[in-house]
Amino acid sequence: MPDDEPTWSWDPSLYAGSARHYAVGRVAYPPTMVEALVDALSLDGTGTLLDVGCGPGSVILLLAPYVQTAIGVDADPDMLHEAARLAGLRGIDNVEWRRLRxxxxxxxxxxxxxxxLAQSFHWMDRPRVAGILRTMLEPDGALVHVSAETHEGDDPGDVAAPPWAAVEQLVARYLGPRRRAGQGVRPPGRSDENTIYRQAGFHGPQSITVPGWRVQRGVDQIVAALHSLSWAAPHLFGDRLEDFDAELRALLVDSAPDGRFSETMRPIRLDLWR
Known part of the structure; x- marks a missing residue:
């Protein structure tokens, strides 16, 4: 790795203060994704589901009704607290929550x-975790790698979409040009998951694409979506958080005086490894 390449190691502050923003700001995975997984995995109310890096339960709470037992694992206690709260609100009682890396x-x-593994694998020691998960999978089981972005859509020229480029520029003005991640900076993107999974003994993938879908959100939801991200987590702004939020809201209202935005979410790719 070049000397000037940003480096990062895990620390507990990665998503500090972000958990409560998920349910408000992140766009929920669509029913079509659930239908695709239930069909591809032949989920019939039996077996155990393990969601690694479960966050506030975005995936596990959707799939829990289709298995006997679901286990959500995450290193952030606030994420697990939020996940348990949402499970209670939805009447889902077959999920166990475990605080573990x-x-x-x-x-x-x-x-x-x-x-x-939904939007979580990149934060892990991927070869090590892939090897561990291979040993935990039942002989006829499957690992599902979910590639998605649920905080923003794919409409750079859509005047109805939130002004994401301007929002990122505002974040950079407060936090600097390199995206933050906990006490360090966000690592560069990595796309060699296929090699890692195969080296761990997985076969595949069987890939399923869930098409993009249109959503509408308001100013509060866009603010929450931003603060649900590791690189814009509330704690990063320190005593400037109130000032940042005021500027962010002014930017959003200036872009959409009625406070409403509409955008098309990016397609979701589901890679099934066996």
């Missing part, structure tokens, strides 16, 4: 019929 698996957890 993925690298600490398998711990005492049982083999899983389905393992999910």
């Amino acid at each position: 993925a690298e600490q698996l398998p711990a005492d957890l049982p083999p899983a019929r389905v393992i999910t």
